[in-house]
Amino acid sequence: MNVLKSLSILLTTAMLTMPGVLAAEDFSPSERATILSLGPWPPALVQDSGNRASGDLKAIEFGKKLFNDKRLSKDDQVSCADCHKPELAFTDGMALNEGYKKITRNTPAVTNLRWNNWFGWGGEADSLWAQSIRPILSRNEMAATPSGIRRVVINDPDLSCRFKATFNLDPAGLGKHELLVLIAKALAAYQETLVTDVTAFDHFRDALLAGDRNAMSRYPRAARRGLKIFAGSGRCTFCHFGPRFSNGEFSNIGVPFFVAKGKVDQGRYGGIRTLKRSPYNLLGKFNDDGTAKNTVRTQHVTQRHRNWGEFKVPSLRNVARTAPYMHNGSVATLADVVEFYSDLNEERLHTDGEKILRPLNLTDQNKTDLLAFLETLSSGLVTKPGSPDPFRECSSVSRQ
Amino acid sequence: MKLSLIATLTLGLSCWAFSARSCPIIATDHQLTATSAKYNLAIVAAPLPIRVGQAFSLALIVCDEQNQGFSGIIKATARMPLHNHGMNYQPSATALGKGKFVLDGFLFHMPGQWQFSFDLRDGELMDRIQIKYLLEQ
Numbered sequence: 001m002n003v004l005k006s007l008s009i010l011l012t013t014a015m016l017t018m019p020g021v022l023a024a025e026d027f028s029p030s031e032r033a034t035i036l037s038l039g040p041w042p043p044a045l046v047q048d049s050g051n052r053a054s055g056d057l058k059a060i061e062f063g064k065k066l067f068n069d070k071r072l073s074k075d076d077q078v079s080c081a082d083c084h085k086p087e088l089a090f091t092d093g094m095a096l097n098e099g100y101k102k103i104t105r106n107t108p109a110v111t112n113l114r115w116n117n118w119f120g121w122g123g124e125a126d127s128l129w130a131q132s133i134r135p136i137l138s139r140n141e142m143a144a145t146p147s148g149i150r151r152v153v154i155n156d157p158d159l160s161c162r163f164k165a166t167f168n169l170d171p172a173g174l175g176k177h178e179l180l181v182l183i184a185k186a187l188a189a190y191q192e193t194l195v196t197d198v199t200a201f202d203h204f205r206d207a208l209l210a211g212d213r214n215a216m217s218r219y220p221r222a223a224r225r226g227l228k229i230f231a232g233s234g235r236c237t238f239c240h241f242g243p244r245f246s247n248g249e250f251s252n253i254g255v256p257f258f259v260a261k262g263k264v265d266q267g268r269y270g271g272i273r274t275l276k277r278s279p280y281n282l283l284g285k286f287n288d289d290g291t292a293k294n295t296v297r298t299q300h301v302t303q304r305h306r307n308w309g310e311f312k313v314p315s316l317r318n319v320a321r322t323a324p325y326m327h328n329g330s331v332a333t334l335a336d337v338v339e340f341y342s343d344l345n346e347e348r349l350h351t352d353g354e355k356i357l358r359p360l361n362l363t364d365q366n367k368t369d370l371l372a373f374l375e376t377l378s379s380g381l382v383t384k385p386g387s388p389d390p391f392r393e394c395s396s397v398s399r400q
Numbered sequence: 401m402k403l404s405l406i407a408t409l410t411l412g413l414s415c416w417a418f419s420a421r422s423c424p425i426i427a428t429d430h431q432l433t434a435t436s437a438k439y440n441l442a443i444v445a446a447p448l449p450i451r452v453g454q455a456f457s458l459a460l461i462v463c464d465e466q467n468q469g470f471s472g473i474i475k476a477t478a479r480m481p482l483h484n485h486g487m488n489y490q491p492s493a494t495a496l497g498k499g500k501f502v503l504d505g506f507l508f509h510m511p512g513q514w515q516f517s518f519d520l521r522d523g524e525l526m527d528r529i530q531i532k533y534l535l536e537q
Contacts, residue, residue, distance in 0.1 A: 037537040117453075238483075238510050241452055241537070248453050249488055249509040296455040300489040300505030355484040 027228060032208065034231040039205040041243050041317075042195050042382065045114055049289040050282055051129050053185040054192060058166040058390045063190025065162065066183060071152045073142035074100065080135070080187070084110045089321040090194060095329030099141035104259040106329035109322050111381070112315055114192040117248050117297055121311045121327040122271025126298045127287075128188035130280040133180060146176035149183060161394035177279070181286045196317050197379040201227070204376075219376070226373025229366060234341075238356050245316035245377065252309040253357060254348030255326045265327070268310035272303040320375045334374055338367050422498035423463035432516075434531045439464055439520060441529050445506075450535060452511050455489075458503040462520060469499020472522035476503050478514050478533075511537035 027035065045055075053059035066072060067080045083097055084090040090109045097103050105121050113119070119131030135141040136149065153159045153171045163171045167182055174182070200219060204227075207215035230236045241247040250268040257265045266273075275281055275298065282295045289295075311327040325331040331340055342362040349357060362370065389395070425433065425442045433442045443458045450456050462470035474493045479486035491505040508514055516531040 034537060237537070238512070241510065247509045296505055297489065297507065300455075300491060300507075302488075302490040306485070355482065 026224065027208075028232065031228060031232045034237050035205055035227065036209055037242060038231075038237070038245065039202055039209075039243050041198055041202045042112075043115060043243055045192070045195070048114065048128065048188070048192070048294075049291075050127050050287045050294050051185045051188055052288040053129075053166065053182070053189040056166070056189060057387065058162075059186045059189035060193055061190075061390050062162045062166045063186035063188065065159075066187050067190055069159075071156075072136055072144055072149060072183075074144050074148070078142055080110075080132075083107050083135075083141075089318045091322045093323070095324045095332075099135075099138070100143040101140040103140050104265055105327055106324065108312075108314065109318060110191050111194045111196050112244060112317055113194070115244055115248075118250075118271075118312065120271060122265075122267050122269075122274070123250060123312060124271045124274040125278070125280070126275060126282050127280075127294075128191060129181065129184040130278065130282075130286075132184040132187040132191070133280055136180075136184070146180045150174075150176040150179045153179060153183065157397045158394055161397045162391050165391055165393060178286075181280065184280075193384075195382045197382050199317070199379045200376040201373070220372060222369045222372035223376045224373075226366075226369035226371065229360075229362070229370050230373055234360055234370070235356060239313045240316050245319075246313045249313060250307070250310035251313050252306075252311075252349060254345050255309075255311070255328065255330060256348070257309050257311075257328075259328070266308060267327070268312075269303060269305075269307035272301055272307060275301070276303075316374065316377050318378050320378045335367070335371055338362065338370050338374075342367060422461060422500055423469050424467040425461055425463055432531050432533070434529050436527050436529050438525075438527055439470060439529065441518060441520075441531075443516070443531070450508060450533075452535065452537060453507070453509055455505065455507045458491075458506060458516075460493075460501045460503055460518070462499045462501070462518075469497070470520060470522070471495075471499070472520055474501055474503070475519040475521070476506075476517065478506060478508070478516045480510065480512055480514055482513060483510070508535050511535050 048054035053063075067084075070076045070079045070082070072079065078099055083092045083099070084107065085092060090111050092107045095106060097107050108121070113128050116128070117126065119125040119128060120134065125131035125134055136144050137146070150171070153163055160171055163169070163179075163182070166186060169182070171179055200223070204216060204219035204224070207213075207219075230240075239247055239249075239251050250271075252267070257267055259265050278284075280286055282289075282292075282298045287295065320334055323333055325334070325337050331337050342360045344357060344359040346358065360366075425431075425440050427433070431442045431444045433440065435441070440463045441460065443460045445456050445458055447454075447456060458476070460474070460476075462474070464470060474495075476491045476493060477486055487507060488509060489505045489507050491503045494502045494504070496502060512535060514533045514535055516533060518529045518531075520527040520529065
């Protein structure tokens with residue numbers, strides 16, 4: 001009996017010290033709690049109360065068509081999908097793109113947006129549908145006008161039919177702003193469905209929760225060490241919090257915000273001003289939530305001096321697939337991002353800014369590990385089974 | 401006059417409504433309380449629990465030393481002293497009478513140690529009451 005007991009202890013010890021076998025005890029209770037707070041993924045997809053088209057099958061299909069339609073731009077030059085390319089994780093792979101003029105901000109991925117409350121690097125929009133209007137009307141991006149969009153929809157029998165089928169409204173009977181908002185709501189309905197799938201990290205996190213050592217052992221050791229830095233000494237989760245790896249707010253991390261000689265990107269400071277002036281914000285007449293419960297943030301956000309140089313904390317899901325990085329695309333690779341935080345330039349931070357940022361002073365091994373962890377946050381999109389064409393009534397119109 | 405008192409308490413919040421009675425404050429398991437030389441203050445948050453990144457409101461009651469409801473002006477905020485930053489939102493206060501208020505627009509965007517701060521202005525007098533709150537992740 002004693003022999004069996006000794007053998008059992010020996011085997012257990014050997015298993016725990018074997019490469020690739022992970023022990024929950026490797027994380028402190030605080031780190032463990034932090035890791036568990038990064039899931040589960042994905043969260044429940046709740047309908048956007050401010051968007052009557054949210055979750056509607058026809059609106060989703062209509063929005064997908066619009067997302068790929070170049071006619072939403074001036075002179076039919078660019079579609080949403082030209083900058084948010086599906087094959088590049090819905091980014092463009094460029095530091096700074098050009099629509100009709102040079103753009104001063106990096107193109108963000110349009111995945112996992114349903115759980116955001118602010119949109120754009122400066123949070124210029126408080127809903128996904130309002131954010132969908134912004135690039136369409138931006139002179140630098142798609143450079144369209146509300147009246148131009150209205151003309152496109154009304155004059156195209158197929159688009160017009162799909163619009164009617166989606167909203168049960170005749171587009172010709174709508175004003176240009178009303179029609180533009182509904183187009184944007186269909187675009188938002190489609191973008192809400194762009195949800196990234198579970199990742200190697202999510203499997204590890206779920207295994208940690210379940211105490212499933214076998215499943216945990218499949219997570220690379222380097223990634224686990226990187227995760228320990230991320231959730232512990234690196235203090236990354238103050239901002240990259242929760243299942244989306246973002247607290248959804250804004251921070252100044254010392255990335256320069258000069259865009260040209262004498263011109264600065266005001267970041268969140270300018271974003272709040274744009275938001276407050278926008279006729280499409282949730283305090284306006286286009287919000288479909290009659291209870292106005294979705295307006296709390298917009299009502300109470302205030303512009304402060306410290307908002308200068310603050311930019312949206314980006315989600316880290318799919319981060320390895322969305323280079324280059326930072327609001328201006330100034331950091332080329334994920335390894336460079338790790339280097340950026342290791343040698344963080346405190347001189348660039350506001351004197352009245354956060355005190356949580358400090359150089360991480362990582363060793364080469366730390367950097368490799370952190371990178372290994374970040375690379376486990378990638379996945380494709382959640383795919384759904386195909387459904388019958390919801391616009392069969394428009395097929396005869398399309399053929400005309 | 402500016403008085404300051406910090407109360408460090410652990411929250412076990414699970415209900416929204418205060419007692420129908422206003423002053424004096426009745427102790428419950430679900431509220432945070434603090435006092436200054438002149439006032440007693442209690443808050444209850446909703447929805448519960450407070451979560452990172454989710455907006456919440458406070459039901460607040462303030463009573464003076466004679467157990468009369470505070471009828472002045474309240475300005476509230478919260479900050480993370482160790483991080484040197486506040487919230488990104490400015491809560492609004494609605495007076496309900498008899499020392500009761502509803503404060504909307506709180507949102508804690510990080511886990512960690514927060515500090516509520518309530519400025520109570522009654523004519524020329526100003527009192528500040530602060531309450532620490534640890535937001536777990």
